[in-house]
Amino acid sequence: MLGYAILGLLRAKPSSGYELRKIFGETPMGSFSDSPGAIYPALLRLEDRKLIAASPDAGPTQRRRKAFQLTRGGVVALKEWLRAPINETDVANRLNVLMLKFAFMDGTLGERATIAFLREFERELNSYVAVLTKYVQGDLTHMAMSSRLALQSGLLGYLAQAKWLAHAIATYEERVKL
């Protein structure tokens, strides 16, 4: 995951490890670790796999700074990841990954692919909401009140996500028309 987050950020803008650390530490991308022990080894791995390469950009100062940018292979790998089909497990347990993909998507795959992604997302989400609703309507009398409420919180979260999806799809469709 960290690797793909880095690929997505580097596609938008070539950056150094330090800059990536600041993004992870100071923006809402904080679910990723900003520790050097995570970032630098991840950059090395991506470099070994030829998905990124040191950018020729010397930067404004002479300061030591190794900026990386995507190679062609890196772009391909990022696109493949973004295009992977969505399954129920993604929706149930990895909404954050789907949202990360989405955040990188229209700059990488374009608007039409993004709309297709959102539609698939919506389909899978509705299907999962149905499953979860059925579960919640089952016999939960053995459960503590807090466990039941926690379940309800999860369901409400998915419903909020569904509402947002409808809005996002409408936004993109409006945009394509223009």
Add this chain to the structure above:
Amino acid sequence: MLGYAILGLLRAKPSSGYELRKIFGETPMGSFSDSPGAIYPALLRLEDRKLIAASPDAGPTQRRRKAFQLTRGGVVALKEWLRAPINETDVANRLNVLMLKFAFMDGTLGERATIAFLREFERELNSYVAVLTKYVQGDLTHMAMSSRLALQSGLLGYLAQAKWLAHAIATYEERVKL
């Protein structure tokens, strides 16, 4: 995290590794791995640390089955974890952990502690919503549309959580009155 999830489940009901695997594989607790390579080593670690011990329960059949239950130390460890103060990082990046704690809470710490937890949760969440709102209102023109929408999705998710929290608090307060 997996360790605490196991402690919470075992406190509610002594279980074998296989039963835990089924819970993780077939219920909304699916964010935890149900692979034997995760569960059994985790159980061994908890046993080594004397937080769980083999239950004397031989089970209804003769079938080989190692059920575990919490030791006193295990109960203490679980309670300490549940009682740890909530900080902004938890709310921003580990909502799932907070909800896991909550799910285990009223059976372990009781209703009053649960209400206190929910109030603290609400306070931290509101504070983080304010931070995030300010961020969203900043200059986002450099961002792709999809990134902006992803941010909005996050914010809406937190708002849904806040609404749920108010409801959960009201539910518990009603309950304590009775």
Add this chain to the structure above:
DNA sequence: TGAATCATGTAATAGGTTACATGATTCT
């Protein structure tokens, strides 16, 4: 009896966490 499921494990690998370490540059 054979298939399915119950049930528990191990080994290799990969990746993250925490803590430590180092030096350059900027700012006061």
Add this chain to the structure above:
DNA sequence: AGAATCATGTAACCTATTACATGATTCA
């Protein structure tokens, strides 16, 4: 000159993933 921050790395440890392995019990 000294503090803060820029900037990159390493090492030890822990844990999850993936795949493999094994045997018991139940059921058709």
